[in-house]
Amino acid sequence: MxxxxxxxxxxxxxxxxxxxxxxxxxxxxxxxxIRLATPEFLxxxxxxxxxxxxxxxxxAPEMELAVSRAFTAATTDAILVAxxxxxxxxxxxxxLISERMLVPVRALASASRRIAAGHYAERVPVEQxxxxxxxxxxxxxxxxxxxxxxxxxxxxxxxxxxxxxxPVATLEGYAEGLLDGVxxxxxxxxxxxxxxxxxxxxxxxxxxxxxxxxxxxxSLHVTRVDPASISRTAVxxxxxxxxxxxxxxAADIPAKVPAIDADPERVLQILANFLSNSLRYTPAGGLxxxxxxxxxxxxxxxxxxxxxxxxxxxxxxxFERFYRVDTSRSRADGGAGIGLAxxxxxxxxxxxxxxxxxxxxxxxxxxxxxxxRSGPGGTVARES
Ligand code: ADP
Numbered sequence: 001m002x003x004x005x006x007x008x009x010x011x012x013x014x015x016x017x018x019x020x021x022x023x024x025x026x027x028x029x030x031x032x033x034i035r036l037a038t039p040e041f042l043x044x045x046x047x048x049x050x051x052x053x054x055x056x057x058x059x060a061p062e063m064e065l066a067v068s069r070a071f072t073a074a075t076t077d078a079i080l081v082a083x084x085x086x087x088x089x090x091x092x093x094x095x096l097i098s099e100r101m102l103v104p105v106r107a108l109a110s111a112s113r114r115i116a117a118g119h120y121a122e123r124v125p126v127e128q129x130x131x132x133x134x135x136x137x138x139x140x141x142x143x144x145x146x147x148x149x150x151x152x153x154x155x156x157x158x159x160x161x162x163x164x165x166x167p168v169a170t171l172e173g174y175a176e177g178l179l180d181g182v183x184x185x186x187x188x189x190x191x192x193x194x195x196x197x198x199x200x201x202x203x204x205x206x207x208x209x210x211x212x213x214x215x216x217x218x219s220l221h222v223t224r225v226d227p228a229s230i231s232r233t234a235v236x237x238x239x240x241x242x243x244x245x246x247x248x249x250a251a252d253i254p255a256k257v258p259a260i261d262a263d264p265e266r267v268l269q270i271l272a273n274f275l276s277n278s279l280r281y282t283p284a285g286g287l288x289x290x291x292x293x294x295x296x297x298x299x300x301x302x303x304x305x306x307x308x309x310x311x312x313x314x315x316x317x318x319f320e321r322f323y324r325v326d327t328s329r330s331r332a333d334g335g336a337g338i339g340l341a342x343x344x345x346x347x348x349x350x351x352x353x354x355x356x357x358x359x360x361x362x363x364x365x366x367x368x369x370x371x372x373r374s375g376p377g378g379t380v381a382r383e384s
């Protein structure tokens with residue numbers, strides 16, 4: 001802090017010195033110029049003036065020299081006095097200007113100190129000259145991104161604590177009940193304990209996955225793949241689960257789909273997330289369809305279900321981490337609201353994007369994965 005204060009003091013002294021040096025250099029140049037040029041100019045002007053005068057009124061050469069010296073001395077004195085006055089005025093004006101220039105710098109310094117102390121909502125006014133305005137603007141952007149990061153960190157911790165509380169409390173309740181002999185050591189009790197432990201395990205692995213995906217700590221093995229065969233694999237993998245839930249899983253895959261450059265396992269992971277959500281949120285007897293289509297440089301995978309649907313106010317948020325439309329229902333089913341956040345990050349890593357649409361509650365949902373045919377970097381990958 002004292003270093004900052006010294007730096008600010010230094011900047012003010014530098015500005016002041018710069019202004020004073022400019023005035024001083026001006027005065028010195030004036031003085032030297034006058035001393036060098038005045039005698040000759042005065043002589044020339046006197047010669048012109050006296051050319052028309054009568055011989056009796058002409059000035060003697062000694063007198064002319066004396067006038068020239070007196071004139072130079074008087075001008076020098078006047079410039080010295082004016083120079084001192086100019087330095088004094090420059091000092092005052094410079095102090096005012098530097099004060100004005102230092103106001104935003106001080107605001108930035110104090111805002112950074114407050115941000116460093118954890119007050120992330122701190123911002124500085126964006127005005128002043130172009131450079132300072134740019135600096136203030138960039139500073140505010142940095143502050144906003146720090147605030148966002150801090151908000152995410154806090155919400156992650158709060159969400160994790162919230163998610164852990166229920167299974168841990170349930171486990172604790174059962175353990176206490178078993179110890180006190182209130183809860184019978186029956187098969188049902190062990191099954192419930194097992195289910196809670198499984199939920200915890202899934203939550204931990206979900207957390208590991210989302211942190212790895214958000215930090216981009218995963219590898220992509222991009223090869224030339226056939227979207228049709230990937231879709232068929234996804235359908236085959238989920239067919240038995242859908243049959244067990246009395247749901248129909250259909251495939252709508254055209255005979256010819258252009259190949260794409262992508263990581264097949266990651267594409268399958270995204271499709272598996274769409275399909276397992278449809279399975280979870282579609283009542284028995286419903287229909288889920290996985291369709292593939294291509295358009296220009298894009299291949300689109302679409303999972304449409306006849307399930308519970310999503311109301312418009314929830315749609316923009318479902319890709320956020322830990323976001324669940326119906327918390328109680330999802331918790332009972334074991335969903336922590338992480339699957340779609342992971343799918344979104346994976347799709348972006350593959351150079352694509354995912355989106356969701358629904359006509360509203362009870363009217364089904366459609367989840368779409370769009371991938372560029374040219375792969376994540378826009379370059380065509382070689383077969384490997
Ligand atoms: P979860 O593990 O809770 O399913 P997701 O991130 O996969 O987490 O989904 C987030 C939320 O989006 C879900 O809790 C659910 O409310 C909603 N959702 C996802 N897929 C569907 C779907 N096919 N139909 C209705 N709601 C869905």
